[in-house]
Amino acid sequence: MRYYKCGEEKFEVRLTPFSFPCKLCKDKEALVEHPYQKIKVCENCYNLIFENKIKKTLSQYKMFGPDEKVGVFLSGGKDSSSLIYALKKLFPQTQLIGIHINLGIRYYSDTAENVVRKLTKQLKIPLYIYNLPEKEGYRIDDFVFTYFKDKICAVCGTIKRYLFSKISKELNLDVVATGHHLDDTVSTMLSLFFQGDFQSIARLAPVLPPLYPGQVKKIKPLYHTSEKELLYYTVINKLPVESCSCPHGEITPSKKQKKLLEELEKENRQIKYQLLSVFLKKFIPLLKTHPKYISKNEIENFKACKKCGEITTSEDLVCSRCKRIELIKNLKDKTLEVTTEQFLSYISSKPKDEWVILDVRSLEDYKKGHFSGAIWLDSKITENQERKIYKNLKSFKNKTIFLYCYTGALSYYLTLKLRKLNFKAFNIKDPEMLLSIKD
Numbered sequence: 001m002r003y004y005k006c007g008e009e010k011f012e013v014r015l016t017p018f019s020f021p022c023k024l025c026k027d028k029e030a031l032v033e034h035p036y037q038k039i040k041v042c043e044n045c046y047n048l049i050f051e052n053k054i055k056k057t058l059s060q061y062k063m064f065g066p067d068e069k070v071g072v073f074l075s076g077g078k079d080s081s082s083l084i085y086a087l088k089k090l091f092p093q094t095q096l097i098g099i100h101i102n103l104g105i106r107y108y109s110d111t112a113e114n115v116v117r118k119l120t121k122q123l124k125i126p127l128y129i130y131n132l133p134e135k136e137g138y139r140i141d142d143f144v145f146t147y148f149k150d151k152i153c154a155v156c157g158t159i160k161r162y163l164f165s166k167i168s169k170e171l172n173l174d175v176v177a178t179g180h181h182l183d184d185t186v187s188t189m190l191s192l193f194f195q196g197d198f199q200s201i202a203r204l205a206p207v208l209p210p211l212y213p214g215q216v217k218k219i220k221p222l223y224h225t226s227e228k229e230l231l232y233y234t235v236i237n238k239l240p241v242e243s244c245s246c247p248h249g250e251i252t253p254s255k256k257q258k259k260l261l262e263e264l265e266k267e268n269r270q271i272k273y274q275l276l277s278v279f280l281k282k283f284i285p286l287l288k289t290h291p292k293y294i295s296k297n298e299i300e301n302f303k304a305c306k307k308c309g310e311i312t313t314s315e316d317l318v319c320s321r322c323k324r325i326e327l328i329k330n331l332k333d334k335t336l337e338v339t340t341e342q343f344l345s346y347i348s349s350k351p352k353d354e355w356v357i358l359d360v361r362s363l364e365d366y367k368k369g370h371f372s373g374a375i376w377l378d379s380k381i382t383e384n385q386e387r388k389i390y391k392n393l394k395s396f397k398n399k400t401i402f403l404y405c406y407t408g409a410l411s412y413y414l415t416l417k418l419r420k421l422n423f424k425a426f427n428i429k430d431p432e433m434l435l436s437i438k439d
């Protein structure tokens with residue numbers, strides 16, 4: 001089974017039963033080798049180990065009480081899906097609510113929303129959906145037209161944090177839980193450490209109490225659970241998860257640290273736990289005693305944003321989310337996709353040397369038939385670094401580029417990449433119609 005996560009990372013897992021019994025119950029056939037304990041166990045015992053760890057984390061940090069209303073932010077990925085599944089199993093009486101933000105990312109967000117709908121229906125958990133394009137009139141994709149085009153994940157994070165806070169208040173939640181796991185925490189810690197941002201390290205705690213009145217407590221029940229453990233849990237329990245990857249996935253500094261950790265893990269499989277322990281038990285307590293990092297004045301620094309009312313530390317009293325939204329409000333044209341009709345009308349009104357059409361399907365299918373004049377483009381180009389893509393396509397720099405594939409998804413992905421490289425590219429959103437046109 002192949003799973004994708006936020007960004008371009010892919011995971012593949014295959015479960016093949018062993019021909020001997022589970023090491024723990026000695027009853028059922030062993031199905032999986034536990035990634036850290038290195039014992040071969042059956043699916044029931046694997047689930048038991050996994051869920052006990054979450055239970056222990058919840059009680060160790062006193063994350064929520066029996067009468068509290070807990071919101072779980074669901075992205076459609078394996079982390080948050082596993083979290084809500086385990087919470088429902090462990091605490092069937094707790095008032096749980098799933099929350100999903102549809103970010104309006106074409107060929108991605110609607111699939112994620114459907115996955116979340118399926119999961120919450122299966123678990124009989126109420127679901128709250130916040131549709132960004134419908135509620136606020138913009139999409140995360142629109143930021144390719146701004147100078148944040150190479151930092152879309154950072155903008156997306158700012159917007160999501162604002163919405164987490166707004167939605168939690170609207171739903172009157174006591175606690176919000178997110179699917180941040182051990183690998184996320186340790187890689188972010190390392191990345192912040194290398195950047196010298198020690199203040200942010202101190203905030204990577206498993207529980208973030210409200211900093212000001214009205215803010216909701218945030219918890220990370222998967223704080224001690226590794227990504228590999230989560231992956232097996234998702235596969236064993238056949239959880240519905242997003243099967244395509246976000247077209248904006250970037251190689252962020254923390255993703256680079258994640259790769260480094262994976263390499264270190266080959267030598268020492270406890271490395272992530274050891275690093276977390278050093279940070280939690282030694283480094284963060286030490287930081288908290290340093291006058292520069294003591295956060296006692298933090299509350300006084302918070303003011304309400306004069307546009308949205310959310311808390312900000314910005315001196316001009318406009319929070320970073322509002323500043324970013326202002327940029328797209330002023331955009332006159334945010335077109336990234338055209339219909340076949342729009343495309344045909346454009347090419348019939350413009351000289352041939354002003355535009356080019358790229359076919360991103362397989363070479364075999366291109367040879368069988370393609371839109372008149374289309375040039376075949378190897379879709380593997382998307383795997384190249386941006387500099388290389390630019391070099392390959394720079395002869396089209398002054399032309400309007402139209403792209404199509406089978407479904408619109410791959411050509412859209414490439415359209416975004418080309419836009420980030422300042423090409424004037426458009427995706428054709430109904431390629432089937434285009435391909436049905438005969439010469």
Ligand code: SF4
Nearest residue numbers: 006007153156246248
């Ligand atoms: Fe995740 Fe970045 Fe896509 Fe937002 S834009 S969903 S942070 S990969």
